[in-house]
Amino acid sequence: MEKIKLGISTCLLGENVRYDGGHKLDRFLTNTLGGYVEYVPVCPEVECGLPIPREAMHLEGDPDSPRLVTTHTKQDMTDRVVQWARKRVADLEKEDLCGFIFKSDSPSSGMEQVKVYNEKGMPVKRGVGMFARIFMEHFPLLPVEDEGRLHDPKLRDNFIERIFALKRWREVLTRKESRGNVVDFHTKHKLLILSHSPKHYQTMGKLVAKAKDLPLKELYQKYQTLLMESLYLKTSPKKNTNVIQHMMGFFKEQLSSDEKQELLEVIDHYRQEYIPLIVPITLIQHYVRKYDQPYLKEQVYLHPHPSELQLRNHV
Numbered sequence: 001m002e003k004i005k006l007g008i009s010t011c012l013l014g015e016n017v018r019y020d021g022g023h024k025l026d027r028f029l030t031n032t033l034g035g036y037v038e039y040v041p042v043c044p045e046v047e048c049g050l051p052i053p054r055e056a057m058h059l060e061g062d063p064d065s066p067r068l069v070t071t072h073t074k075q076d077m078t079d080r081v082v083q084w085a086r087k088r089v090a091d092l093e094k095e096d097l098c099g100f101i102f103k104s105d106s107p108s109s110g111m112e113q114v115k116v117y118n119e120k121g122m123p124v125k126r127g128v129g130m131f132a133r134i135f136m137e138h139f140p141l142l143p144v145e146d147e148g149r150l151h152d153p154k155l156r157d158n159f160i161e162r163i164f165a166l167k168r169w170r171e172v173l174t175r176k177e178s179r180g181n182v183v184d185f186h187t188k189h190k191l192l193i194l195s196h197s198p199k200h201y202q203t204m205g206k207l208v209a210k211a212k213d214l215p216l217k218e219l220y221q222k223y224q225t226l227l228m229e230s231l232y233l234k235t236s237p238k239k240n241t242n243v244i245q246h247m248m249g250f251f252k253e254q255l256s257s258d259e260k261q262e263l264l265e266v267i268d269h270y271r272q273e274y275i276p277l278i279v280p281i282t283l284i285q286h287y288v289r290k291y292d293q294p295y296l297k298e299q300v301y302l303h304p305h306p307s308e309l310q311l312r313n314h315v
């Protein structure tokens, strides 16, 4: 797989673009995830023509539609940043991004819970950064996160799973449109989808079963929307346990009663969150290889992202 293109707030890469001339380097993003992604940096404040260093800014007014204002001299930067942002998101369409990682808490780049000050100078953490809002409205289905939330192992696993899934889907889009390509993609992603949303699993199964009744364009569009909606929903020990038990059913004939007992114990320990997901998954992978189970061998659920990232060691 070629590298995944991700947009990112420039300061997270260690570039000295912040208002005080500093940066907010995040080593997980540069050193670890950086091995698999190609970043497209975006710094709204510098790219719209403001200098480094510059006066700090914050959001003011209505949290649903705030103004971007400098904190001391009270210059209103809203129109300048909004105009630039509209052009920038149109340009970003050419980049084929599979997601965006925003800088948390920034009045320009924060994706949620950014402070918005009222007329008395009191903040409420309900705002969205000026550029982040325009980006998310323009690309509603793209996975987005901020570097703060990505310190949470479950959110990190979910985001990285989504960007890898979207990259694989984009590879399908580069091939000639055919119902067979959608069916093939869906077959391999069935258990991954089930681990996020049993409801989407049902709906997408029906969509694919009726693929021949739909115009190709409509099939691709509907499938893509459902795929991104389903993976946005978080997995849980309960949902993963359901999927792993389902996989266990493929080995009914082969496993000895001791092996079954051991697998059931491991699954139950995972369900109770005594051990991480990687443990039952490794045991299932062992049986998939040992018994050469053809359907499970192809399931992306067993390897949704590179194991070097160790994401399932912590969820």
Ligand code: SF4
Pocket: 009, 010, 011, 012, 017, 018, 019, 042, 043, 044, 045, 046, 103, 106, 108, 109
């Ligand atoms: S938070 Fe956004 S605007 Fe601020 S320095 Fe980082 S990239 Fe630039």
